[in-house]
Amino acid sequence: MPVHNADLAAIFEEIADLLEIQGANPFRIRAYRNGARILGDLPHEVRLLVEQGEDLTRLPGIGVDLAGKINEIISTGRCSILERLHRELPPHISELLKIPGLGPKRVRVLYHDLDVQTIEQLRRAAKDGRIRSIPGFGEKTELNILRAVEAHANQSRRIKLAVAAQYAESICVFLRSIPGVQQVAVAGSFRRMRETVGDLDILVIASSGSRVMQSFTGYDEIATVYSVGDTRASVLLKCGLQVDLRVVGQHCYGAALHYFTGSREHGIAIRRIAQQRGLKVNEYGVYHGFRRVAGDSEESVYQAVGLAYIPPELREDRGEIEAARAGRLPHLVELSDLRGDLHAHTTASDGHDSLHDMALAAKEIGLEYLAITEHSRRLAVAHGLDSLQLARQCDEIDRLNEQLCGITLLKGIEVDILEDGGLDLPDSVLARLDIVIGAVHSGFDLPRAKQTKRILCAMDHPNFTLLAHPCGRLIERRAPYDVDMLSIIRHAGKRGCFLELNAHPERLDLLDIHCQMAKEEGVLVSINSDAHSVFDFHNLRYGVGQARRGWLEKKDVLNTRSLTDIRSLLRRTMSV
Structure with a gap:
């Protein structure tokens, strides 16, 4: 069975979690967490390096x-x-870590103080009022845990888009190797670039007589075959992800791709329009009575119902049909439109690669500029920089820019927004920078009004340029903090500063609906990798996918500008 980077990362994370529950050496725990992050971010499969005899310590x-x-x-x-x-530990204790708000440290306390080993025992402890008696928990924490347990019980299993991509791409490579297979496409929420994926829907065009189903059900990563026929199969992978495979003919490929891409709401709306025209749309084509009038391509399906082609990322029944009917569909931003990245870290804070190596990696993927934005001093866990360290890095960037060709480094900082709305470094230091990214890294549970006021106050700072990961969420690990996003977006418009769409697969923050709000308010969004290693720039594709879901065009994205234009925009913001 192939071992994917996501599998390795998950194993290292679980080791780190269990070690932390045991109370092991923090440096040992950190080594596994760093290893998990590195493996999860690598753009190429580590197993291929092992098969080639490469030295992994490189x-x-x-x-x-x-x-x-x-x-x-x-x-x-x-x-x-x-x-x-x-x-050494109870068999189900790691299940507790799936409850939002419960990290290994809290699980350790619950285990040692209350002998909580399972989610059901956790629920009972919360209902009985026993958790509030533990120092550091309290009644509010107990209530939040109970709510999180109940929400978890009703939640269907989904995995992050970037993790699903590893399995989807591996399956597609396998399917394309089968004799007679002519075309392979992944549909469903994966194609719509949803931030999480519940299952994979895969379509295949194959010549008559090809043994697609027999080969597919013998795939190494399959744990269970639910069903299999001549043209359909449904299986469960060993990682827990369901995959549905369908073999379709070329003549109905477009109709099938449209049907299985979804969303359900979008499909219902399209079928309703078709009915008004006396047509029927299904996975086999578009029909007028018994006569088939379209279906070989998705474009033909939309054309048959009087609409322009709608990109998959927009198919959520959130106004895209009306826009297509009126000829107002956006020309969505492409990955190739990005000319720079305005958020990256090096070994000076919590990154894994040097200033020089990060610059070369950004140049290699075609970027013209890269902002180096280490953490500020308050974020000690990330080795944040103080004023003197930041000044030294600025000097180093100036020296390196004299040597670099084809890529320019911008001087920046990811400065902590304090609870009173102040910034973590003095004006005299921030004024020297090209870009100042403000970020909330603490106080996530502040009341809505206070959290909003905090961020608005920070944005009014004369050196403030960009609001990083504006919702503060970590997908399936930490909910967004409670904040009035419309007020923040409108204030950014008045202030003339910008918002980040953080492309890291665990963040994808801005949310797609907030991207639309920013577009409507005329606030530019910067699609940034938040790279901590030379491998992280490939995450930009997920940020672009989220931007497309948010209807963003090239003109709506800050870092599609040239270096000259970006410098002008940044100077204008910092001179307000």
């Missing part, structure tokens, strides 16, 4: 010990340290 942050664990997992499918930890 990967940033991967030492001899972690390299040995990776080789063990890939070669045997097992991890001895994880198996040992499972023997």
Whole structure:
């Protein structure tokens, strides 16, 4: 069975979690967490490096010990340290970590103080009022835990888009290798670039007589075959992801791709329009009575019902049909439109690669400029910079820019927004920078009015340029903080500053609906990687997908501008 980077990252995260529950050495725990992040962010499969005999210690942050664990997992499918930890701890204790708001430290306290080992025991402890008695928890925390447990019970399993991509791309490579297969496409929420994916819908065009289903159901990563026929199969992968495969003919490929891409609401709306025209739309085509009038391409399906082609990312029944009917569909931003990245970290704070290496990696993917924005001093866990350290880095950037060709580094900082709305570094230091990114890294549970006032106050700072990851969410790990986003967007418009769309797959923040709001208010959005290594720039594609879901065009995105134009815009913001 192929071992994907997501599998390796998940194993290292689980090891770190279990070690933290045990109370192990913090440096050992951090090594596994860093390893998980590095593996999760790599754009190429580590197993291929192992098969080629590459030295894994050449990967940033991967030492001899972690390299040995990776080789063990890939070669045997097992991890001895994880198996040992499972023997030493209760069998279901890691399930508690799936409850939002419960990290390993809290799980450790609950386990040691209340002997809570399962989600059901956690629910009972919360209902009985026993959690509030633990120092550091309290009645409010207990109520939040109970609500999170109940929400978890009603939640269907979904995985992050970037993780789903690893499995989808591997399956597609496998399917294309089957004799007779002519075309493979992934439909569903994956094609619509939803931030999480519940299952994978895959369509295949194959020549008559090809053994697609027989080959597919023998795929190494399949745990269970739910059903299989001549043209359809439904399976469960060992990672827990369901995959539905359909073999379709070329003549109905467009109709099938449209039907299985969804969304459900969009499909219903299209079928309603078709009915008004005396037509019927299904997965096999568009019909007038018994006569088939369209379906070989998606364009033909939309044309048959009197609409322009609607990109998959817009198909959520949120105004796209009306826009298509009126000829007002946006020309959505493309990855190739990005000319720079305005949020990146190096080894000076919590990044994994040097200033020079980050610059070369950005140049290699075609970027013209890269803003280096380390964390500020208050975020000690990320080795944030103080005024003197930041000044030294600015000097280093100036020296490096004299040597670089084809890429320009901009001087910046990701400065903490304090609870009173102040910034974490003095004006005299911030004024020297090209860009100042303000970010909330603490106080996530402030009341809505106070959180909103805090951010608005920070945006009024004369050196403030860009609001980083504006909702503060981590997908499936931390909910967005409660804030009046419309007020923030409108204030950004009045102030003349910008909003970030953080492309990291765990963030994808701005939300798509907030991208639309920013577009309507004329506020430019910067699609940034928040890169912490040379491998992270590939995450920009997920940010572009989120921007497209938010109806953003090239003109709506700040970092589609040239270096000259971006410098002019940044100077104008910081001179307000």
